[in-house]
Amino acid sequence: MFGMSHKTVYVLDHSSRMAVSSKQSLDLDVFTKGRVPGIIPLAPIAKSLWTCVVESAMEYCRILYDIFPTKKLVRFLVSDSRARHLNRWNEEDQSLQHLAAALATVGPPDAVGDGNEYVGVAHGLLAAVEVLCQCSEMQHSARTRLLEHADRVGNRGRIVCLMSARSDNSIRMLEETVMGALQDNNKLAAGSDSLMQIQSCELVFINVFPVSDDSMIVERARREISPVLSSEVHSVRAGRYLSAKLTTLVQQHFDLAFTTITNIPMKEEQHANTSANYDVELLHHREAHAELFKIEAHQPRGDASLMSSNSKDGMTKDTVTLKWCTPRTNNVELHYCTGVYRISPVDVNSRPSSCLTNFLLNGRSVMLEQPRKSGTKVVGHMLCSHGGEIFLHVLSSSRSTLEDPPSISEGCGGRVTDYRITVGRQHLARRPRCCFSTCRTNFSLGLCFTSRPVLVKPWLTHVRNIGLLEHTFQTFSPLEPLHLSDPFRQGTTSEKLSLFSLSKLSRRFRHPNTIYFQFSGGGHPS
Numbered sequence: 001m002f003g004m005s006h007k008t009v010y011v012l013d014h015s016s017r018m019a020v021s022s023k024q025s026l027d028l029d030v031f032t033k034g035r036v037p038g039i040i041p042l043a044p045i046a047k048s049l050w051t052c053v054v055e056s057a058m059e060y061c062r063i064l065y066d067i068f069p070t071k072k073l074v075r076f077l078v079s080d081s082r083a084r085h086l087n088r089w090n091e092e093d094q095s096l097q098h099l100a101a102a103l104a105t106v107g108p109p110d111a112v113g114d115g116n117e118y119v120g121v122a123h124g125l126l127a128a129v130e131v132l133c134q135c136s137e138m139q140h141s142a143r144t145r146l147l148e149h150a151d152r153v154g155n156r157g158r159i160v161c162l163m164s165a166r167s168d169n170s171i172r173m174l175e176e177t178v179m180g181a182l183q184d185n186n187k188l189a190a191g192s193d194s195l196m197q198i199q200s201c202e203l204v205f206i207n208v209f210p211v212s213d214d215s216m217i218v219e220r221a222r223r224e225i226s227p228v229l230s231s232e233v234h235s236v237r238a239g240r241y242l243s244a245k246l247t248t249l250v251q252q253h254f255d256l257a258f259t260t261i262t263n264i265p266m267k268e269e270q271h272a273n274t275s276a277n278y279d280v281e282l283l284h285h286r287e288a289h290a291e292l293f294k295i296e297a298h299q300p301r302g303d304a305s306l307m308s309s310n311s312k313d314g315m316t317k318d319t320v321t322l323k324w325c326t327p328r329t330n331n332v333e334l335h336y337c338t339g340v341y342r343i344s345p346v347d348v349n350s351r352p353s354s355c356l357t358n359f360l361l362n363g364r365s366v367m368l369e370q371p372r373k374s375g376t377k378v379v380g381h382m383l384c385s386h387g388g389e390i391f392l393h394v395l396s397s398s399r400s401t402l403e404d405p406p407s408i409s410e411g412c413g414g415r416v417t418d419y420r421i422t423v424g425r426q427h428l429a430r431r432p433r434c435c436f437s438t439c440r441t442n443f444s445l446g447l448c449f450t451s452r453p454v455l456v457k458p459w460l461t462h463v464r465n466i467g468l469l470e471h472t473f474q475t476f477s478p479l480e481p482l483h484l485s486d487p488f489r490q491g492t493t494s495e496k497l498s499l500f501s502l503s504k505l506s507r508r509f510r511h512p513n514t515i516y517f518q519f520s521g522g523g524h525p526s
Contacts, residue, residue, distance in 0.1 A: 002139060004156045004202060005254050007073050007089070009128040010057055013163035014080040014106065015120035016113025018050040020164070022238035023210040049208050050109050052238040053162045058103075060246045062096055063283055064254065066344035071138065072254065075131055078106050079124025089136040121163050122177050129181040132157040133188075133195045155196040158253065160204045165217050171205055175231050178203055182228055200228060204249070207235040208242055237314075244313035247346060250283075251317070257286040258319035258346070259392070260308075261368060261383075265324070266355055278352040281319065284343045284392050289320055291338065291394065292370070292380060322381055325367035335382060339394035343383070360385045370397075 025044035047055075061074055073094060076086040086102035087093035113120075132155070135143070142153045159178070165171060182198055189195035203225075207217040215235040222232040236245045250256065263277045309318050345353040360366065360383055368381040380397040383390065 002142075002154045002156065004158055004200065005072060006138075007132060007136060007157040008075070008253070009131060009157065009159045010060075010074060010076045011121065011124035011128050011159060011161040011163075012053055012057065012076065012078050013121050013124075013161070014050070014078045014109045015164075016110055017120075017164040018048065018053065018208075019109045019111040020049050020210060021046045022049055022052050023212045024052075024239035047239070048108065049164055049210070049238050052242050053208060054103055056242045056246045057162065058096065058099065059243055060250050061099060062348065063247065063250050063256075063344045063346075065094065065096065067256065067284060067342045068254065069342075073136055075128075076102065077124045077127050077131075079122075079127075080109065080120050081123070083123040083127035085127070085131070089131075089134060091137065121161060121174060125159065125161065125174060125178050126181050128159045128161075129178060129185050129198070129201075132159070132198050132201065133185050135194065135196055139196065153196070155198055156200040157198065158202040158204065160206065160249075162206050162208060164209060165205075165207045167216060168218055171217065171233055174205070175203065175225060175229075179225060179229055182226075186228075198228065201230070203229060203231040205231070205233045206242075206245070207233070208238050209235070211237045211239055211241070240313050241315075244315045247283075248315050248317060255286050256283050257289055258283060258317055259289075259343075260319045260321050261324055261356070261366075262321055262371075263324045264352060264356060266352060280350075280352045280356050281346040282343045282392070283346055284341045288339060288341045288381070288392055288394055291397070292320065321371060322368040323371050325369050325379060335393065336396040337382075337393045338396050341392045341394070343390050343392045357390065360390050361388065 023046055025046050027044045028042045057076070064072055064074065070091065073089050074087075075089065076099060078084045078086065084106070086106075087098060092098075135155075139153055139155065146152060161174070178201075182201060185195075186197045189197045202222075207215065209215055217233060217235045219235050220231075220233040222230050224230050234245065234249075236242050251258065259282045261280045261282065264280060265275045266278050267275045307318055308321055309316055345357065347353055348357075363385070365382055365384040367379050368383065370378045370380055378397050380395055382393040382395055384393060385391070
């Protein structure tokens with residue numbers, strides 16, 4: 001009922017190691033268009049590791065809250081000599097404004113410290129396990145509804161630890177600490193009505209180090225430490241590399257997908273009379289591309305692939321490319337929409353993303369087409385805003401079921417007449433009819449062409465030609481033909497035939513294209 005993505009705990013290392021410079025310079029002179037002669041230019045500055053960690057974690061939450069305003073919860077813990085809680089599982093605490101105000105009260109870490117990397121993070125990890133045992137509002141509501149079956153409500157979560165480690169040994173010690181805390185808290189929760197046992201926990205370590213330095217930590221893919229705990233280790237440079245890494249992680253943690261909108265016409269800021277084409281990258285739920293992948297699997301050879309890979313800031317990711325179409329001037333026209341998903345720009349502060357966002361929030365809608373070399377134009381998506389939020393609408397681009405069947409030439413070759421639909425319909429209608437005559441003995445006939453029995457005619461008349469009927473049985477049921485009993489052959493019974501239930505059909509017969517009968521109650525016709 002509640003998966004791994006329902007609860008996420010962020011543990012931020014606030015020790016003295018995070019006060020180190022990231023060594024990624026930021027030039028402040030780029031914001032001044034003109035420079036007065038005789039003034040010394042401003043010296044470049046560099047952010048600390050703590051600043052880079054806070055900005056990247058907030059970017060993670062921004063994407064999460066844009067796409068999932070509810071049901072996906074994040075808690076922040078700051079760890080140094082003790083663990084400090086910045087928010088709770090309540091819905092009112094799940095906002096960027098609340099997190100920014102809470103982080104502002106923490107302040108930067110002290111540059112002087114004991115340098116014990118294990119102790120500083122261990123307090124936060126112990127507190128993270130404790131808060132995972134606490135019920136969220138949705139979990140508490142589900143347990144209240146189920147009453148005696150409250151144990152069916154799952155409790156899983158993820159712990160993301162942003163730290164600056166110096167050795168792999170410290171990572172192993174922290175894993176052992178979390179494992180021991182899980183065992184202790186599960187024992188405590190077993191005897192409590194307000195706490196929940198943790199069924200599964202993912203532990204994600206992200207080691208952050210300055211840009212010009214080398215990593216002292218070996219990256220490791222996810223591995224199972226116990227049936228309850230799994231762990232993975234990432235080592236990333238600070239600055240834009242860390243931001244790109246957390247963007248990739250939020251895509252993996254919440255089953256998101258990237259979409260790149262290409263050929264967006266925008267006027268140049270310096271030359272208002274000219275325009276250039278830009279690209280904007282969006283994040284949304286992966287289900288928005290479910291039908292798109294099915295269409296791509298059957299599209300003609302030579303068409304451009306919808307999936308492309310790009311590498312930026314050391315991260316390689318797959319994205320779906322959609323082309324900008326001429327925007328609609330109104331929203332009066334109705335579209336056959338099969339899905340609606342919230343979106344979030346990857347680079348929210350860039351000029352192309354800002355222009356696209358403002359364009360959509362002003363009530364405009366944009367059609368997105370799939371690029372193809374064959375020249376055909378297939379519009380499969382639409383961007384539109386509702387109530388101040390931007391949504392990606394999935395439009396039906398496949399053939400309607402009300403249209404004529406497609407030509408076989410689109411597949412293996414042939415014409416529409418090769419389907420022989422009329423011949424098949426006549427064949428199915430001819431065999432049941434030729435078996436019956438006008439007699440007052442009634443029975444029911446059931447046909448099973450797929451997995452569902454279909455009642456052809458509820459009250460048919462007596463059989464005139466028993467041999468032809470048995471021939472029909474053998475034709476439709478070659479594995480187990482039905483032979484009528486002698487009393488029925490002699491016409492001395494008026495047994496009624498009724499349809500088998502689906503459960504009996506699945507147990508007795510294992511052939512989908514078979515006629516099934518069941519004899520019940522009988523007597524002479526009146």
